[in-house]
Amino acid sequence: MSEPILADLARRLVLTALCGAFAPSAWTASHPRIPIWNAPDIDKVCGETLSNARASVAALERLPLSQATVERVFRPWDRLQILLEDTQGPVDILTNASPDAATRTAGEACLLKINEFGTELFQNEEIYAQFRRLVLIDRIDRKLKKDVVEAFEDTGVALPSEKRARMKQILQRLEEIQQTFSRNIRDNKTRLSFSPDEAKGLPASYLEKARRDDKGNYLLGFEYPEYEPFMANAENEEARRRYYTAFNNRGTPQNLDLLDEATRLRREIASLYGLPSYAHFATRRRMVENPETVHRFLDEVKDRVREIERKEIGELRAFKAERLGKSVQEVTLNRWDLPYYQEQLRKARYNVDQEALRAYFPTDASVAWVFAISGRLYGVKFVQAKALLWHPSVRYYDVIDGKTGGFLSGMYLDLFPREGKYSHAAAFGVRSASLLAKRTPISVLVANLDRNGLNHRELETLLHEFGHVLHGVLSRTRYASQGGTNVERDFVEAPSQMYEEWTRKKEPLLLVHKYCKGCPEVDEALVKRLHAARSFGRGIQYARQHLYASYDMALFGEREVDPMQGWIRMESETPAGYVPDTQFPGTFGHLVGGYGAGYYGYMWSEVLALDMLSVYGKNLMNPAAGRRFRELILSKGGQRPAAEMVRQFLGRAPSPKAFFEEITGQRGD
Numbered sequence: 044m045s046e047p048i049l050a051d052l053a054r055r056l057v058l059t060a061l062c063g064a065f066a067p068s069a070w071t072a073s074h075p076r077i078p079i080w081n082a083p084d085i086d087k088v089c090g091e092t093l094s095n096a097r098a099s100v101a102a103l104e105r106l107p108l109s110q111a112t113v114e115r116v117f118r119p120w121d122r123l124q125i126l127l128e129d130t131q132g133p134v135d136i137l138t139n140a141s142p143d144a145a146t147r148t149a150g151e152a153c154l155l156k157i158n159e160f161g162t163e164l165f166q167n168e169e170i171y172a173q174f175r176r177l178v179l180i181d182r183i184d185r186k187l188k189k190d191v192v193e194a195f196e197d198t199g200v201a202l203p204s205e206k207r208a209r210m211k212q213i214l215q216r217l218e219e220i221q222q223t224f225s226r227n228i229r230d231n232k233t234r235l236s237f238s239p240d241e242a243k244g245l246p247a248s249y250l251e252k253a254r255r256d257d258k259g260n261y262l263l264g265f266e267y268p269e270y271e272p273f274m275a276n277a278e279n280e281e282a283r284r285r286y287y288t289a290f291n292n293r294g295t296p297q298n299l300d301l302l303d304e305a306t307r308l309r310r311e312i313a314s315l316y317g318l319p320s321y322a323h324f325a326t327r328r329r330m331v332e333n334p335e336t337v338h339r340f341l342d343e344v345k346d347r348v349r350e351i352e353r354k355e356i357g358e359l360r361a362f363k364a365e366r367l368g369k370s371v372q373e374v375t376l377n378r379w380d381l382p383y384y385q386e387q388l389r390k391a392r393y394n395v396d397q398e399a400l401r402a403y404f405p406t407d408a409s410v411a412w413v414f415a416i417s418g419r420l421y422g423v424k425f426v427q428a429k430a431l432l433w434h435p436s437v438r439y440y441d442v443i444d445g446k447t448g449g450f451l452s453g454m455y456l457d458l459f460p461r462e463g464k465y466s467h468a469a470a471f472g473v474r475s476a477s478l479l480a481k482r483t484p485i486s487v488l489v490a491n492l493d494r495n496g497l498n499h500r501e502l503e504t505l506l507h508e509f510g511h512v513l514h515g516v517l518s519r520t521r522y523a524s525q526g527g528t529n530v531e532r533d534f535v536e537a538p539s540q541m542y543e544e545w546t547r548k549k550e551p552l553l554l555v556h557k558y559c560k561g562c563p564e565v566d567e568a569l570v571k572r573l574h575a576a577r578s579f580g581r582g583i584q585y586a587r588q589h590l591y592a593s594y595d596m597a598l599f600g601e602r603e604v605d606p607m608q609g610w611i612r613m614e615s616e617t618p619a620g621y622v623p624d625t626q627f628p629g630t631f632g633h634l635v636g637g638y639g640a641g642y643y644g645y646m647w648s649e650v651l652a653l654d655m656l657s658v659y660g661k662n663l664m665n666p667a668a669g670r671r672f673r674e675l676i677l678s679k680g681g682q683r684p685a686a687e688m689v690r691q692f693l694g695r696a697p698s699p700k701a702f703f704e705e706i707t708g709q710r711g712d
């Protein structure tokens with residue numbers, strides 16, 4: 044993806060929620076649906092949930108330590124998680140996607156209360172002692188115990204009381220910061236005005252849809268379907284510079300202050316634990332285990348992409364000079380030139396035009412195709428069914444097991460931009476599987492795609508998020524807190540990064556036209572051209588990923604770094620440099636969310652993703668490999684360590700070979 048930051052946030056329940064007696068029947072039915080609460084509903088449900096949860100905690104606390112058994116501790120614990128999730132899950136999606144501002148505001152307030160309750164729960168010494176005392180034989184139980192004990196310790200249960208109280212304040216403030224940061228971007232209604240002359244180069248289909256003022260100027264906002272095609276196609280360099288600068292100031296200046304505060308608070312967390320940095324605190328629970336492993340990995344990536352990036356930038360600069368009829372020395376390649384000249388070069392050299400691709404991938408047909416290939420690979424069916432929805436453009440589907448015909452789970456698609464909606468693409472694991480509670484999962488795919496047709500990047504985004512959704516809806520875990528995407532943060536992107544490959548290989552791609560009558564047919568020649576076009580720009584793409592990951596590690600590393608000054612310094616060292624007056628860190632929501640000292644996880648996961656593709660052999664539509672993936676990875680959620688699951692799926696130790704071949708362009712089509 045040319046702008047990997049657009050990728051997404053895979054949501055993880057911080058503590059997970061649950062539901063109570065007041066839950067509406069739609070939510071507790073055998074084919075549950077997300078309840079569509081308004082602001083007063085949320086206030087009521089939230090209050091009732093917390094009071095029920097407090098009663099559950101009190102009951103758990105009363106259990107004498109000598110009587111702590113799996114039956115008496117894990118079962119009520121799973122019920123408590125479910126009780127919380129039954130409120131937190133729906134409220135989280137409504138807060139991010141409801142068209143009603145009052146609902147979103149009530150949702151934020153409720154999530155803060157649940158967060159506060161969660162901190163208290165995970166600082167509860169009695170329950171912590173019960174978990175610690177349990178001696179377990181079963182592997183899944185042992186993994187749950189480890190996860191829960193670590194979560195208690197990471198929340199401060201074992202700290203002296205003063206530090207514990209401070210930890211509670213910090214965690215609450217971090218949750219507020221995350222909400223405000225996200226809201227500042229989500230609710231930004233800025234529109235820039237561009238004259239028809241400045242919009243030259245954009246296709247008629249784009250311009251027809253755009254809003255205009257009474258003078259005929261185009262009024263463009265920050266939704267991806269407006270911003271990205273403009274940056275790739277508008278001939279007017281000054282217009283692109285203006286749009287780029289505004290886009291990289293969304294949410295600022297306030298978000299810069301919030302990021303700075305989050306950085307300081309996380310530094311303080313590390314000091315409460317006597318650790319050298321927040322990166323140490325965070326990575327010790329991940330696959331990498333420590334920051335040194337991350338830095339070694341990032342150095343290896345840098346060694347491989349530096350030269351490729353420089354070469355590509357050189358080619359783009361020469362291309363720009365040629366287009367403008369100037370000598371290379373006379374032109375500078377600016378950051379707002381990168382998407383434009385990459386797109387124009389790909390058109391000229393490989394005959395691949397992202398706007399023209401929309402005719403091959405109409406949005407509805409693309410969704411039907413994703414259902415079909417997922418169905419064939421994983422042995423499932425997606426059946427549209429009735430449900431109450433938070434917006435009329437949302438769709439609900441039952442996920443049905445192909446072999447037994449049994450109901451597995453539910454899935455919502457919310458694909459198009461609108462005012463006040465979450466602005467990236469993400470999968471929300473609203474409801475987790477629990478075999479113990481006979482609980483079926485629900486996931487929601489949220490994106491901001493073009494309604495009429497997808498370009499290749501959007502198709503990748505759709506598959507990426509669908510990979511997360513499958514991880515949620517096909518999970519069959521014993522305990523809710525281990526369901527779906529509740530895995531190590533540096534593994535969570537592996538199934539989604541892997542699924543992007545299905546937009547690149549002929550076996551799946553040749554099937555697209557079956558779902559669209561009258562569309563131009565994707566043939567082998569087009570697949571080859573797509574592959575060739577994608578091979579240009581890898582250096583630029585992975586160098587950018589490397590920059591994001593390195594910046595994230597620096598911000599949460601041992602030395603204090605001012606977020607804006609640190610960014611200016613690091614981006615200035617790249618070939619396209621830093622653009623004055625841009626404040627990118629204020630738009631980088633991953634850093635205040637779950638990806639603090641974790642952005643490297645995108646590339647780390649991609650190592651595993653590309654390696655796991657080897658099991659599919661020469662044919663990505665290999666159903667035997669698909670079933671194996673469903674069984675050994677998707678259905679297992681976080682009930683086994685990721686390293687163990689990957690090893691079993693591969694039948695050998697993982698290797699970074701395929702990843703390094705990918706970033707250096709040595710992987711074949």
Ligand SMILES: [Zn+2]
Pocket residue numbers: 050051052053507511536539
């Ligand atoms: Zn993702």
